[in-house]
Amino acid sequence: MSDTLKILETSPQTDDVDIxxxxxxxxxxxKQLSKILTDTYLLTIKTHIYHWNVxxxxxxxxxxxxxxxxxxxxxxxxxxxxxxxxLGFPAPITQNGLLSDGSIQFDxxxxxxxxxxxxxxxxxxxxxxxxxxxxEAAEDDAEDLVTADxxxxxxxxxxxxxxxxRALVTE
Ligand SMILES: [Fe+2]
Numbered sequence: 001m002s003d004t005l006k007i008l009e010t011s012p013q014t015d016d017v018d019i020x021x022x023x024x025x026x027x028x029x030x031k032q033l034s035k036i037l038t039d040t041y042l043l044t045i046k047t048h049i050y051h052w053n054v055x056x057x058x059x060x061x062x063x064x065x066x067x068x069x070x071x072x073x074x075x076x077x078x079x080x081x082x083x084x085x086x087l088g089f090p091a092p093i094t095q096n097g098l099l100s101d102g103s104i105q106f107d108x109x110x111x112x113x114x115x116x117x118x119x120x121x122x123x124x125x126x127x128x129x130x131x132x133x134x135x136e137a138a139e140d141d142a143e144d145l146v147t148a149d150x151x152x153x154x155x156x157x158x159x160x161x162x163x164x165x166r167a168l169v170t171e
Pocket of ligand 1: 051067
């Protein structure tokens, strides 16, 4: 085997990460981050779909707001996946591994603008509850301050989106 092929055959898994967090702790945090990554990706897709299909008097506001949100969510996926890698574990490497086991459902058929917003609020709130638990566990159980800090930053953004989405449809 050529040296180039040998290099390409290296495993993405690294057991020798020595950053002051036990392997079990890193593994638990990476698993939780994988679930958060799945939900963030699914919410990116759903937000984009609503961006395309929204109709009605709030079209412009929702179209613009969803664009800002799916762009941010897409970038967040990259940040979360790269944190999993920094912890020494592979980011999901198959479509099933990435998109299975998520909390975000795609049940609504031809939803109204109000139903779209209510649906997005529900999803952001679900994700916020999951992230809050993961942030607490990362800090308290694994002493992984970087993941906790990243999740707190994401929580801040999601909670802002929940406020903005709700304000849009509140009389
Ligand atoms: Fe667009």
